[in-house]
Amino acid sequence: MARTNKPPRGSSKPVVPQTKRPLNGLFVLAFAGLSAISTWFMRVETVAKGVPINFNTVLETGHFDNGTPVETNYTGIKVIDEIAKFLVIAFLEGTAGWDAGVHAQQLYFLLQWFAVVSVWSIESKRRRNAWKAVSFVGLAAFVYQLIGAAVIAPLYYLVYVITSRDDAYYFQGRELSAGSAVLLLPAVVISYLIPTVVMYYPWGDVKTAQYLTAIWQPTPAFVSILISVFSFLVPSSSPTAVAKNGDIKHLKRVYLIVGLVTTVAHVGTLYTCLTSDDPRLSLGYVFLPNRTTWKDSMGLGLHYIFQVDFFGAFSSSLLWCWLVIYDVLRILGKPTAADLIKTVLGIAFVTIVAGPGTAIVAVWNWREDRLVMIENGVKGTWEKSKVA
Template sequence: MATPKSSTKPAMTTHSFPPSRQWVVYMVFPALAALATWYMRLGPAAEALASYFGLIMEPKPFFFPDSDIQLRRTYVGIDALDTFLSFLVAAFLPGAAGLNKAFQLQQLHFLFSFLPVLATWSVEAARQGSAWKIISFTSFWSLFYQTVGGAIFIPLWYLAFLLTTSRTVYGANNSNHPVPLPQAKALIPALLIGYVVPTTLMYLPFLGIETQQFMVALWQPAPLFVNGLWAVGSWISAGTERPEQNKKNSEKYVKAVYLLSGVVSAIVHLGVMWTCLTSDNPAVNLGEVLVPVERSTWGMATSLLFVFQVDFWVIMAAGLVAAWVVVWDVHHLGLADVGTGKIVAVTIVVAVVLGPGAAISGVWYWREGKLRQAVPRGKR
C-alpha cells in the first residue's frame, strides 16, 4: 500500500517577504557596509587620518594637535599589542578627553546607543535555534567590528541573522526560540559590568590623562568582557536552577535586558540633545554633533568625528532596518494585529525623541512578547 503524503509543510527558512522582494531587503545590508567602507576607510577623511596616524609610527612622542597631551605608548608591556592599542587610543581619545566637544558628545551618544545592538546580538546568539550558526559567534564578530569598523561588519551580522533565522521561530513549533534561563538571567550583569562600566570610565576626567588613555585602551575588548562575564554568570546561574526550569521563564529576563539597554541609551540621548540645545559653545549643536559633513580641510579631530558619525548612522540604520523586518514578520505571520505602518511610525518617533538605540530596544522588547504567542491567529 502506498504511503500517503504528509500534509505537513516543510519549515520555511526565509522571512515573510514575497520572494521577489527578499533580495531587495537583504541587499540593504551589504550596501550599508560598502558605504561605510568608502567613507571610513577610503574617503577624504580617511586619507587625512592616514597622515596623522603615520606620525604615530615614528619613533618620537606624538602630541595630539592643538593640545599638550602626549599619546601613551605602553599599556600591557607587549610591543606589538601596545602599538596596536596606541592607534585605537589615538582614534578615541580626542572624543573621550573632550579635545573636540562635538566629537565628545557624538562619541558618548554613539557608544551608549550601541548597547541595545550588543544586547540584541547577545539574545539572538543565545537562542537554542542559533547554536553553531554564524550569528552565535559574537566574540568573533567583535574582533572585526572593534578593530576594522563597526559599520563595515555589523550590517553583515544582520544579513546573516535574516538569512539563518527561520519563520518557525514564530510558529507553532517554537522550541527554537527560548533563551536558556541561566543565560537570560546572567546577561544584564554582564552588559553592565562588561560594557557600561568600561564605557563610563572613559569619560571621567578626574582620573588624569594617563589613566584615561588606559581606560580607553581597556574599553576596546569590552564586547569580549561581556561574553566572558556572561559565560561565568550563566555557569553560576545554571548551578542554582533545577534542570526543568532552564527552558522556562526566560522571557521576563530577556525583556529586562531590552528595557535596561533602551533606558540607558535614552538617558544618554536626552542628555546629549539637551546639551546641544542649551550649550553656549557655537561648535556644539545638533548639526555638528550628529550630521556627517565633508569639509574642505580636515583636522585630526574633525576627521575622526566624521568617521564616527558615519559609523554611528550606518550601524543604527542597519539595526532599524532589521527591526522593521522582524516587525513585518510578527505582523504577517499572524502574531500581531497592529499594522507595520503604525509600528514603523512609532519607531521613527521613538528614534527621534529617545534615540535610535532606544527604538531598536523597543522593537525587540515588543517582539519578545510576541514570540510567546506561538500560534498564528487563524489556527488558535
C-alpha cells in the first residue's frame, strides 16, 4: 500500500474519533442488493422455471434418476433426517463423483469457503464483537446451509457494516482471547476442513457418500462451538494471554495455513481444468452458470444453483474485503482515489492468481497489523509500523 503525503507520527495514545464511515447507507444497500440478486437467481427464478427438474420426484420416490436409493435414516429424528435427505440429494452429484465437473466445482467452492469460515470465526471472537450480531456465526452458517451462502453472506456483511459504522469501533477490542487465538486453527481444521476433504474423497460407495454428505452439513455451524470448547484448554496465565497483542502470531498462522490450502485448491483446480480432455472439466462447464442446460437433468440444474451460489457468496465477500481495507486506510491516513483503485486491482489480481479464499486471508493478514497500529495511535501512514 502507498503512503500518504502526511508525515507519520509515532505510536501514542489514540484519540477516539467521533466520525462515522462515509456513505454507510450505500454499503448497506449494496450488500442488501447482492443478497436480493442471489435470492432471485438461486431461489425465485429457479423455482418458477422448475429447476432443478425431478428434484421433488427424487424426494418423494426415494430414488435418484440412475436408480440409486436415497438414504432416509441418519439420526432417527424425523425432522433432522428430512433436512439431511434434502441436502444430500442437492450435493450428491458432486460428493458421489457422478459428474466430474460438479465434483470439481463443489470441492473448489467449499475449500475456498474455508477462508470465509476462518475469517468469520476470527471476527466473532474479537472482544469488541462479543455478543454482537456479527459474533453469531454459527447461526449464520446454519441458515446459509439451508438457503445458500450467496443469500446469507451479504446479510452478514450488512450487519457488520451497521456494527462498525462508527470509526471508534476500530480503536479498541481487536484482540481475541488467548484460548480462541491459540486453538482457532485446530478448530477450523477439525470441524470444517477435514470433513470437507473426507466428503469429497472418492470412496466408491454411494451409501458412504450419502452418510458423509449428511454428516458434513452442520460442520460450518460447529466451528464456533468447537472454538469455544477448545478455548478452555488455554490457561489465563499462558504467554498469549499475558502478552499485549499475544494473539497476533496465532492469527498470522491461521492466515498462512488457510492461504496455502486455498491457493493449492485454486491452482490444482485450474491445472485440472486446463489439462483434462474431459469436457465436463473445462473451465466453462465447471464455473460458468449455463441456462441452456439447466433443465437437461436434475444434476445440471443443481450445478447451476451451486455456481450462482459461488459467485454470489464470493462477490459479496470480496466487496467486504475492500470495505475493511477502505476503513483502515481512512483511519490511518487519507487515501486517494488511486489508492482505492489499486486496492480493487490488488484484490482482483490475487483472486485470479491464487483464488478468492487466498485474497480474503491476504487482506485479513495485511489488516491485522494495521488494526494494531490504529489501537497504538499511529497516524499518517498505513505502512507497517515497527511498534505495531
